[in-house]
Amino acid sequence: MNTAGLNGELIQTLSMVVVITSVVAVEVRRLRFAAMAYSAQALLIVGLLASFSAVNPSLYWWAAVALVTKAVLTPWFLFRFIGRGEDRELPPLIGFGPSVVVAALLMIGFYRFTHGHVAVLAPTALAQEGVFRTNLAVASTVFVLGLYCVLTRRDATKTVIGLCLLENGVHLSLVSLAPELPETALFGVATEVVVTVFLLLYVIAGVRKEFGTTDTFALRELQR
Amino acid sequence: MSEQVATIASSLPAWAFLVPFAAGAFVFLGRRLGPKLSQGLAVAAPLAVTVLGLEMARVVISGRVLTGWGNELRVDGLSALLVLAIGIVGTLTAVYSLRYVQQPGLLTRVGAAAEKRLPTFYGLFLWFIATMVWGCVTNNIVMLYVAVEATTLTSGLLVAFYWDKRALEAGYKYLMLLTIGITFALFGCVLTYAAAVATKGLTGGQALLISEVRGVAHLIPPGTALVAVAFLVVGFGTKAGIAPFHPWLPDAHAEAPTPISVLLSGVMIKMAAYALARTVSIFYPRWPTLAVFVVALGVFTMVLGIVMALVQDDLKRLLAYSSVSQIGYVVVGVGLGTYLGCYGGLFHLLNHALIKALLFMCVGALIYATGARRISELSGMREKMPITSACFVLGALAIAGLPPLNGFLSKLTVYLALAKAGMWWAVAIAIAAGLLTMVVMLRAARTVFWGHAPATAVAVREVPATMWVPMVVLAVACVVLGVFPRLPFPLLDRAATVLATLGR
Numbered sequence: 001m002n003t004a005g006l007n008g009e010l011i012q013t014l015s016m017v018v019v020i021t022s023v024v025a026v027e028v029r030r031l032r033f034a035a036m037a038y039s040a041q042a043l044l045i046v047g048l049l050a051s052f053s054a055v056n057p058s059l060y061w062w063a064a065v066a067l068v069t070k071a072v073l074t075p076w077f078l079f080r081f082i083g084r085g086e087d088r089e090l091p092p093l094i095g096f097g098p099s100v101v102v103a104a105l106l107m108i109g110f111y112r113f114t115h116g117h118v119a120v121l122a123p124t125a126l127a128q129e130g131v132f133r134t135n136l137a138v139a140s141t142v143f144v145l146g147l148y149c150v151l152t153r154r155d156a157t158k159t160v161i162g163l164c165l166l167e168n169g170v171h172l173s174l175v176s177l178a179p180e181l182p183e184t185a186l187f188g189v190a191t192e193v194v195v196t197v198f199l200l201l202y203v204i205a206g207v208r209k210e211f212g213t214t215d216t217f218a219l220r221e222l223q224r
Numbered sequence: 225m226s227e228q229v230a231t232i233a234s235s236l237p238a239w240a241f242l243v244p245f246a247a248g249a250f251v252f253l254g255r256r257l258g259p260k261l262s263q264g265l266a267v268a269a270p271l272a273v274t275v276l277g278l279e280m281a282r283v284v285i286s287g288r289v290l291t292g293w294g295n296e297l298r299v300d301g302l303s304a305l306l307v308l309a310i311g312i313v314g315t316l317t318a319v320y321s322l323r324y325v326q327q328p329g330l331l332t333r334v335g336a337a338a339e340k341r342l343p344t345f346y347g348l349f350l351w352f353i354a355t356m357v358w359g360c361v362t363n364n365i366v367m368l369y370v371a372v373e374a375t376t377l378t379s380g381l382l383v384a385f386y387w388d389k390r391a392l393e394a395g396y397k398y399l400m401l402l403t404i405g406i407t408f409a410l411f412g413c414v415l416t417y418a419a420a421v422a423t424k425g426l427t428g429g430q431a432l433l434i435s436e437v438r439g440v441a442h443l444i445p446p447g448t449a450l451v452a453v454a455f456l457v458v459g460f461g462t463k464a465g466i467a468p469f470h471p472w473l474p475d476a477h478a479e480a481p482t483p484i485s486v487l488l489s490g491v492m493i494k495m496a497a498y499a500l501a502r503t504v505s506i507f508y509p510r511w512p513t514l515a516v517f518v519v520a521l522g523v524f525t526m527v528l529g530i531v532m533a534l535v536q537d538d539l540k541r542l543l544a545y546s547s548v549s550q551i552g553y554v555v556v557g558v559g560l561g562t563y564l565g566c567y568g569g570l571f572h573l574l575n576h577a578l579i580k581a582l583l584f585m586c587v588g589a590l591i592y593a594t595g596a597r598r599i600s601e602l603s604g605m606r607e608k609m610p611i612t613s614a615c616f617v618l619g620a621l622a623i624a625g626l627p628p629l630n631g632f633l634s635k636l637t638v639y640l641a642l643a644k645a646g647m648w649w650a651v652a653i654a655i656a657a658g659l660l661t662m663v664v665m666l667r668a669a670r671t672v673f674w675g676h677a678p679a680t681a682v683a684v685r686e687v688p689a690t691m692w693v694p695m696v697v698l699a700v701a702c703v704v705l706g707v708f709p710r711l712p713f714p715l716l717d718r719a720a721t722v723l724a725t726l727g728r
Contacts, residue, residue, distance in 0.1 A: 180428035188370035
């Protein structure tokens with residue numbers, strides 16, 4: 001594949017902003033702002049996919065599907081859910097300062113890893129190209145930040161945002177790992193995430209009604 | 225392990241999951257036509273899956289492999305075994321559920337409009353079965369992930385169906401933990417695909433097909449293979465309930481309405497174990513040392529599950545932890561990668577599907593008749609509910625591995641396979657876990673069924689026939705498979721050959 005048509009600088013910039021939106025989505029305490037950060041990230045991902053499409057037209061499909069599922073439907077569900085409840089997130093297990101350090105370390109670590117040993121993570125020739133290494137570094141960082149968010153946040157709404165980040169990380173990596181994935185597979189993978197978010201928020205709405213809170217620490221009924 | 229098998233194009237694999245899917249859609253669309261329609265379809269569709277599964281089994285036993293939609297769908301011995309298990313357990317569960325769901329307070333809270341929610345229940349029930357079957361017949365590694373995640377989505381609301389605090393907590397954990405877990409599997413699947421493309425032996429479309437990837441697996445660099453296997457084990461292992469990724473399992477299996485518990489413990493975790501075996505076995509021939517790692521994981525699961533079961537008072541939680549332990553035997557057997565190990569593991573997979581379905585149905589019967597499910601709240605049920613008692617004790621003995629019941633033979637095969645592979649440490653631990661299983665199950669049975677029935681239990685009666693007949697069918701199957709172990713041999717032999725990548 002000829003990668004000369006790619007705008008390397010644009011892709012680098014967008015990638016960096018994607019990481020920043022992840023950190024904001026994880027760290028900001030107002031749930032509405034976190035959802036906004038997530039929506040911004042979704043739009044950036046669509047932009048990234050579209051810029052990669054310059055060399056791989058089948059990624060246009062990916063960009064279109066991501067636009068509908070990640071940038072329209074998921075934020076819609078999130079805002080609709082948050083709109084009805086308490087907007088302020090419950091205090092997380094790990095505060096702002098340490099979190100930013102974690103995020104920075106992750107980014108540096110993955111950047112160095114993908115520029116040194118990318119073959120382990122992506123054995124394709126494509127992944128040896130500079131922009132794709134950056135893409136993988138960003139994808140891994142977003143993935144691990146999402147996992148970090150799910151593990152350390154008490155607020156169930158925040159864990160759903162973390163889950164979305166986790167998925168975004170994997171989906172971003174597809175650009176380098178599986179650029180020729182058929183549309184049916186892409187469609188299946190993307191649809192699944194939207195349905196998951198919808199169902200989770202539906203169940204969490206039930207939790208909020210029954211328990212009077214979205215604090216996951218309050219979910220102790222099954223531990224007697 | 226030759227990939228040169230005769231394949232025949234067939235529409236059977238597609239029908240096997242399209243029928244329950246269409247039936248589910250019909251139930252949702254025709255929700256105003258009353259509960260009779262949804263219940264009828266709920267029985268008919270899994271029955272159709274069973275019939276299709278039998279036909280598939282007949283074809284694969286004759287040495288051929290069914291393919292559909294190009295090579296997107298593929299049914300070999302292993303897939304046919306799973307489809308058959310899902311069909312049989314699904315049909316019996318549907319029959320069992322007919323009366324169970326009508327008892328006030330069992331499906332929804334007392335006073336809630338249970339009638340109105342029945343179509344939703346059965347629609348999701350049918351889609352749950354459809355997605356499980358889909359996962360077992362697909363040959364596309366990314367679609368395998370999609371199908372496994374789809375089983376989580378279709379069953380998520382079923383787990384939380386009761387919609388009280390406990391059910392909602394279980395439902396939230398179930399959806400959240402399994403989705404995180406399965407995302408790891410997606411990464412593993414995509415990495416496998418990317419690595420297969422990079423070997424240059426396959427084109428993009430071919431590299432998605434599991435049957436094709438097997439042929440180029442030896443060209444995948446070891447580092448990548450290791451990362452892919454780690455992600456697949458975490459991902460599908462979470463869904464299969466392998467320790468230490470099991471914490472969702474006891475909550476979900478215990479809080480779901482009993483017919484759903486039967487499906488979750490009986491077949492869903494097996495379908496995930498199938499996905500794990502199907503994908504990880506790709507890497508086995510080149511890296512046989514993986515076997516030690518997988519066996520160790522299985523042994524750990526086996527012990528942890530049964531130790532946790534020891535301290536449970538809630539019968540459904542006890543059975544759920546026992547499922548964790550039993551899936552350990554399946555993982556150990558299949559993880560060995562030898563023919564004998566795979567045969568034992570798959571035989572145990574089939575046996576455990578039948579036994580655990582039986583045991584959960586018995587506990588459901590106790591709940592139906594008494595409203596209680598804690599061991600400490602029940603006693604003397606032997607006289608009140610003779611059929612349920614007999615079925616439970618038989619299931620308990622079968623799962624403990626007592627001859628001449630089916631659990632004995634499959635566990636013995638796993639022990640022999642371990643011994644043959646020289647893993648005596650694993651044999652010792654597995655036998656110890658087996659003895660603990662006997663203690664756990666018989667202690668529960670003794671407290672619940674023997675002794676004197678409390679005065680409050682005067683009105684307790686045996687459950688209706690639509691509930692006990694499926695139980696008796698399963699109990700008879702446990703005895704028959706134990707006394708005539710050659711009966712499932714032709715199919716199990718084919719299935720084990722598919723997975724036996726490390727020779728006989």
